[in-house]
Amino acid sequence: MQHIKISLLILFLFTVTSIVAQNDKIYTSNGDVLVGEIKSMQRGVLVYDTDYADKDFQIEWEGIEGISCSRSLIIYTEDGKKYNGGIQFIADEPKKLIIQTLDENITVNLDEIVEITSFKSKFIDRVIISIDAGLSLSKANNVRQTSAAGKISYRGIKWYFSARFNNVGTTQDDVDPIDRSEGGMNFTRDIFGNAMVLGGLEFLSNSEQMLDLRSTVKAGVGYYLIRSNKLYMQAGIGIAFSQEKYDGIEKTKQGSFEGLGGTEFNAYDIGDLSFQMKLTTYPSFSEWGRWRIDFDTSLKYDLPLDFYVKLSYVHNFDSEPLVEVSKNDYVFKTSLGWEWD
Template sequence: MRFKKNLLISFCLLLVIATQAQKDSIVLKNGDIIVGEVKSMDKGVLTIETDYSKNDFTVEWSGIKEIYSKSHFLVTLKNGQRINGTVESAEAGKKIIINGDDGSKTETTLEEMVYLKGLKSDFWSRVHASIDAGLSFTKANNLKQYNVRSKIGYLADKWQTDVFYDDTRSSQDSVKETKRTEGGIAGKYYLQKDWYLAASLNFLSNTEQALNLRTTGKLGIGKYIVHTNKQYWGLGTGLSFNNESFTNGTADRSSLEAYFGSELNLFDIGDLSLFNNIWVYPSLTENGRWRTDFNFDAKYDLPLDFYIKLGFTLNYDNRPAVKGKETDYVLAFSIGWEL
């Protein structure tokens, strides 16, 4: 009798544990229900882990009608508000109630939520990384070209940091090899109402413009003008310190610059996403000098986290070390993988 009683208690405990392990559920607009553990929602896509699949499910946020969870999340709203708490639908999905860890209660809607991340997420679940490469050969003049682009970053509750490295090289018979290598680290600290502080340190070496090394440190402030599940658009401004050394005998130079620019990310185009930014650097210490950096990426997602990407980078300096080399650009097609 005692054995049966203990067996019954054990079974009840296992049932409770199993129930707690799958305490999140989402209701889709087509009526389907998915039960599991909601891990995140970013750029309009929700990721949920279930017991009945080896791989996580990804669901378009626009296809969700209701969500219920007792897990604790970091939630970012369209107005830039960041809240730690639980999330549950109310009034048949017309409202979302966020019960803050500080005892607050916030009413919002699914459309107003732009980011969701489980607070119990371990270090690696907060890491994002990507690497892509392109390679081409041309028989004429034995032309060889290759490019590698890589990035790794970490997102905390109130800040994020990214490290990147890009390398482009081209060689052919009877022509000196051209190289363009760029790397750096950037960070953002998020404030209320979609404002943020920004800092970065970049390094650029470019044989086309006789740049042995350009070191640029930036410190500024920015704001997201548009921050939704379909796009981000932000503006930024600040100060930049620029130090340059050259390969053609030009004297080293340093300057203090202002900077201002824009960053746009569009990701509600099916498997296609577009990203571009432009930054302008008018010098404060070299009268009449100004520089511009422009980047554009078009990325198409493939199965198993692979993707193809078309990237364009342009650098302009109205006072380069080599006359006639004011502009340099790179157009690259590559295949990559992201974490």
């Protein structure tokens, strides 16, 4: 009998919790009121769940007039502050919200909120996967270029992780094939306000520059210079260690300590367009006067069914390569891809 009472109590608590979770309200700019469970808001998109659909819904943040949620959420604002509490919509003041914490109530504008995370968000809800590929053919010399790329990222409450891989291969008659592969893993962790610590591993292999492999381990600190629900810009400094292996007349292998400085800009709410640019510099401590610069930019246009087309440009510069090769190498490509989030 005691076991039955405990089971009924657990069932009752679960039911009440589920009902409360599904009572979050979203007020849209066209007058609709949506009822469901708020899961998250990142990069200008609010994700919410309803009890009448198996799939989460998404709505652009700029199309929202207000939200109400009595559950505790983690809320980030553009000034770098973080709040734990519920949110209440001020009916007679559009775009105004009250964040209800244990200590105080804070009134904020909707546009000041840059990220929302629910304590009950599932791991899979925070994962984004994208893959894309490209192919170009030319009759002259039977030139063929293929490209393939993939990226996976995860956003936790304080942690962000991403891993990527990109390969471009070119073949043509009477010329040795050219293969270029790059990738890496990056970690960031919010520490206070808009500051973060970062670390990662990058690698590059490029037959055009006779580079068998360059692997770089890096660590540093960063700061969001701009952070809104439409775009962000961050900068960082740190240190790195690179190990290089070239394939020339004689195999060359060398390790060096380097400084690290970089900036990243990402505008992800330009209608169906998104633009990203990243610049990283590596001044060498071991070989004074040597500089390496990596530049990466892309423009993506969203298509129906989570497909997209993307234009991307990557440029690598080395002021003093260890063997007699070009100081510059670049790749421009167009590709068709698909994203799961």
